[in-house]
Amino acid sequence: MEPEEGLTAWRVYLYAVSFIALIVAILGAVNLIAVAIEVFVYPPPQPYPVSQYYPELPGSVAQVAVGLIVWGYHWMLLKKEH
Template identity: 75%
Template sequence: MALQGLTAWRAYLYAVSLIALVVVIIGAVDLIAIAIEVIIYPAPQPYPAPQYYPGLPGSVAQVVVGLVVWGYHWRLIRRER
């Protein structure tokens, strides 16, 4: 089957895949920043409660949801070929 050019459906699939991939990259950068903060700049030891990183749940959610959305739409693109 020859490619018939860019249709509205195919443009939608590529656009959503691109946006999801950007969300994954942003979430991964946030996770790397948190990891650097934990490893290089650890909190002082005499804290009574464990330190909480408020950006961690959002970053993990961005990576997971972005990967799921990207994978689903990319599978649809591959199936159309």
């Protein structure tokens, strides 16, 4: 059986999930850059723990990690299709 040419529902799904996962990873990376700027340009006063000043840090790291993993998996499936 020969593989189908053109845009199938499966390929549309793979492209859509890949696109969304890449956007999530990019948004997480932008947040990480914002936190890095806050850390190096505007350091917090020393008596307070860092977690009080950068609550978005764990979420941003998770966005980048999960976004890249989901994107990589679906992109690999797309490459196998071709």
